[in-house]
Amino acid sequence: MKTIAKILIVAFAFSLTYYANAQKPKSVNGDKEKNIKHAEFTKKDLKKNYFLATYYFFNDEFGEALPIFQKLLKNDPANSNLRYYIGVCYYHTNNYNASKEYLTIASENTSEKYKDSVFEKNAPQDVFSYLEFIENKELKN
Secondary structure: HHHHHHHHHHHHHHHHHHHHHHOOOOOOOOOOOOOEEEEEOHHHHHHHHHOOOOOOOHHHOHHHHHHHHHHHHOOOOHHHHHHHHHHHHHHHHHHHHHHHHHHHHHOOOOOOOOOOOOOOOOOOOHHHHHHHHHHHHHHHH
């Protein structure tokens, strides 16, 4: 039964990846040259992409989660929760400079009442632990 559940979850995750990649980013207003292109997601798309990214994240597949979180961040550049996830992905892929950059910005907006959700804008308090880990690594070098 567990094997079937795992297969279904993986199949669902891959279908989400296919669906997410099939979506084309839209430009703001009409003039393509004057406007910056960015991703625009419906609420449903946000939930699907966030679910997929956190699925990869919590299964230690940080390289798979990272581009999805980055895509979500383009849609909401001020989101400290997404910056936290990106910073942790970079941390676990040994890119400490990028990790520190994202985590430092995320640390400016944390919440003690953090609730992991696609609509959460603040970073969890864990952000400070990761920054401390990076600082200790820098001191050792």
